[in-house]
Amino acid sequence: MDASALSNPQLQQMINQEKERAMATEMIAKLTSACWDKCITGTPGSKFSSSESSCLSNCAQRYMDMSIMIVKRFQSMH
Amino acid sequence: MDSFSSPSSSSPSSQMSTEDFMDQLKVQLAQAYAEEFLETVRGKCFDKCITKPGSSLSGGESSCISRCVDRYIEATGIISRALFNSQR
Numbered sequence: 370m371d372a373s374a375l376s377n378p379q380l381q382q383m384i385n386q387e388k389e390r391a392m393a394t395e396m397i398a399k400l401t402s403a404c405w406d407k408c409i410t411g412t413p414g415s416k417f418s419s420s421e422s423s424c425l426s427n428c429a430q431r432y433m434d435m436s437i438m439i440v441k442r443f444q445s446m447h
Numbered sequence: 448m449d450s451f452s453s454p455s456s457s458s459p460s461s462q463m464s465t466e467d468f469m470d471q472l473k474v475q476l477a478q479a480y481a482e483e484f485l486e487t488v489r490g491k492c493f494d495k496c497i498t499k500p501g502s503s504l505s506g507g508e509s510s511c512i513s514r515c516v517d518r519y520i521e522a523t524g525i526i527s528r529a530l531f532n533s534q535r
Binding site for chain 2: 377379380381383387391393394396397398400401402404405409412413414415419425426427428429430433
């Protein structure tokens with residue numbers, strides 16, 4: 370395969386899809402790690418308690434809210 | 448990278464098809480994602496379950512590890528649903 374194959378539209382499309390998937394995967398992995406540390410304070414049980422699962426879900430959604438706030442804060446600075 | 452090179456080394460000019468390349472790329476990406484996930488789970492469950500390393504893994508530690516792995520996978524699902532399927 371030579372370098373010109375990289376301009377193949379089929380390959381380009383796949384690369385773009387994979388880029389998006391990588392970004393989503395990275396985001397999920399990062400948030401799972403951070404929210405696990407915040408929400409799962411004891412030893413993992415055989416089932417999440419309802420407070421643990423709602424904490425995880427809230428954690429992810431509040432992170433998104435925060436991201437939006439931070440962007441707005443920076444936008445209002447200039 | 449080795450697995451990206453053409454399998455027929457006798458004819459170096461023979462080109463790997465785009466389809467083959469894409470298939471190999473997908474396999475390698477899946478492997479990379481799996482390895483990274485595994486490494487994260489190792490770290491998290493080591494922190495949670497092996498609090499005082501003894502001379503061997505105790506029964507309690509082993510069952511903690513199994514539960515920890517299951518819960519981490521479940522947590523990943525909860526987080527992705529919260530991010531991508533939230534009706535807000």
